[in-house]
Amino acid sequence: MLAGGQLLVIMSITFGLLLLGIGVFALFLGLRLLWGMPAALSQTSGVRLAARCWPAAPGTIIGAEVRVAPGSDEEPFYDAVVRYAYTVQGQEYEGAQDDLTYVSNVQDAAQAIVARYQVGASVLVYYDPQAPQRALIDRSIRPHHLVGLSLADLLFLLLVAGGLLAILTGLAILAAPGPPPPD
Missing domain, CATH: 1.10.287 (Helix Hairpins)
Known part of the structure; x- marks a missing residue:
């Protein structure tokens, strides 16, 4: 013991x-x-x-909109979706980023983000060098x-x-x- x-x-x-x-x-x-x-x-x-850590390529905004989806408690969910085009080593790509909204139940917040990305505006696109079709404009x-x-x-x-x-x-x-x- x-x-x-x-x-x-x-x-x-x-x-x-x-x-x-x-x-x-x-x-x-x-x-x-x-x-x-x-x-x-x-x-x-x-x-x-x-x-x-990804390299950047010049890109162009080709669309920006507020997407509305059903949320919890009958409150709608607002998300800013920004579409962009860019070129990497002669290959053209298009992408979209939809995780730009911080407050998802406030339409004005999503609308303010969309207003920052005017169609035709230049933007830096950060792309994965291993898979250039995977890219972000806001990292x-x-x-x-x-x-x-x-x-x-x-x-x-x-x-x-x-x-x-x-x-x-x-x-x-x-x-x-x-x-x-x-x-």
Whole structure:
């Protein structure tokens, strides 16, 4: 049978390792959100982050409109959709970006974005050099794109700190001198 001190050390180190494991899982979740894997979780932020390294080609706006779709609670969903044309190595491409709206239930916000992209205006198009048909005109990262990442990172830091504290506590108990021998 284990003495009380030994049991405390084993429990402390085991708890610390468990917290570290959960923390690493939270980090993995945060990285998946950051890089857009799976795409359904965070396609927007993953593509926008990748696009920050993509080359740019001159392009032209060929259309911009507010798309209305049914939303939750009978509120319509408004989204700005901007279509553009660009050329990469002599090949012509057309693309559309529909993730430009921050507030989806406010028509004026979507309309303001559409107003910024006048048909015929020049624009830089950032394209994937491995797949030039994949492109963006706005590659900025907005805070709402990283909410999942931020929460996962915070969870990671808290769990790792708790895990390390528990492990260090267990090791400190091991290193502490025992009670003096009885006379």
